[in-house]
Amino acid sequence: MPNRKEITEVFTPRQTDVNTSMYVDRPQHEKVLARSLKRNSHTLIFGDSGNGKSWLYKKVLKDNKIPFVVANCANASRLQSITQEICNSIVEPGTVTKLGFSEEKAAEVNAYFAKGGLKHNGSYTLAQEEPLLRAFRLFSESVSGKKIVVLDNLESIFQNKKLMDELADIVILLDDERYSESNINILIVGVPNGVLQYFNETKNAESVSNRIQEIEKVSGLDSGQVSEIIKKGFDQLHINLTGQSLIDLSNHVWHVTLGIAQRVHEYCECLAYEIEDNDWKYDKKLLKDADVAWLKQGLRQSYQAIESNLNSRETAVARKNQVIFCIAKIRSHQFDSNDIGAMIEKEFPGTIPETNMGIGAILSELAKGELPLLNRNNKMNTYSVKDPRYLMCIRVALYKDREAEKVIVKKFMR
Secondary structure: OOOOOOHHHHOOOOOOOOOOOOOOOOHHHHHHHHHHHHOOOEEEEEOOOOOOHHHHHHHHHHHOOOOEEEEEHHHHHHHOOHHHHHHHHHOOOOOOOOOEEEEEEEOOOOOOOOOOOOEEEEEEEOOOOOHHHHHHHHHHHHOOOOEEEEEEOHHHOOOOHHHHHHHHHHHHHOOOHHHHOOOEEEEEEEOOOOHHHHHHOOOOHHHHHOOEEEOOOOOOOOHHHHHHHHHHHHHHOOOOOOHHHHHHHHHHHHHHHOOOHHHHHHHHHHHHHHHHHOOOOOOOOHHHHHHHHHHHHHHHHHHHHHHHHOOOOOOOOOHHHHHHHHHOOOOOOOEOHHHHHHHHHHHOHHHOOOOOOOHHHHHHHHOOOOOOOEEEEOOOOEEEEOOHHHHHHHHHHEEEEOOOOEEEEOOOOO
């Protein structure tokens, strides 16, 4: 039997470079992104954290042989300059920039005086080129054709007006003849889905929006794609699965992780270790242990997020607690206030008032704050859970007192 790969070589949830042996094709996203990158405009791709945006754009750029550099908005936030971060990503650290030169030459004296070694020093200063323009020219000189500057992790600067204004100025500036001759476009990548709306509210609204094409949101994997990841990974680890076992396992992993690519890799990594401890034999009983192991990786942060969103004081009904409890009961990945209302009526029938329960306002509140539980789709007015481990943690930390029709919170993270 060929040597078995290390588990961490196969399931790589936090690897920035594309793991080609585990990449799952996303034909629609890849096609739309490739076409957008070939246009003479800038591109915006967004989607929830962990859904595979970085692997997607790197795969598409490589397949289409488009040279690119990646500038990190988190570093731009630290430096308080997008321009400096772009320049840093293009110009190698330690590059010497010639700011001027000094000329020394022997000076001839006229015939009435002896010829001697009198020296004359002349100092000359070179006109300084604007840093971003210089960086673009260096990039253009190193490779030909279309080039892309990726601005990754946009969420790091999205709330910073100064840096977002700088980004808008750069987008507009790239149409200037001096900059456009470098044939460089920007690919903006991040979590926020209101980027164009943000620019529509700035002074450069029309100018910026017309220059950026927003492509379809990069969403979670479907159950078939999750199955493909499991099959590819387990084959490399020489773990045998029958047809029905693969189907059942794929459905479980998809349900637990919501199809978020990073979480799928994390879960499969935990499960692979359980299988290793079982002499490399898969047994569906191992799923329970894998659930616990995967949950423990993010339990403290998950519990803190849930605890911070519970009712801050004791009330007769504690409606917000009921809403959070019922969120973990919803079987679909997207839900609205009507779905939660119906679940509350089923789980807590004795607490239903004659007036509105205010579920819409509660859901909206749960999508805000420092540790939001939910993502909100403003177009559809629906919600989804921000991290699948929140669902599992809710199931572990909250239970229902059937007699009192109240949600009880277990205090176990101290």
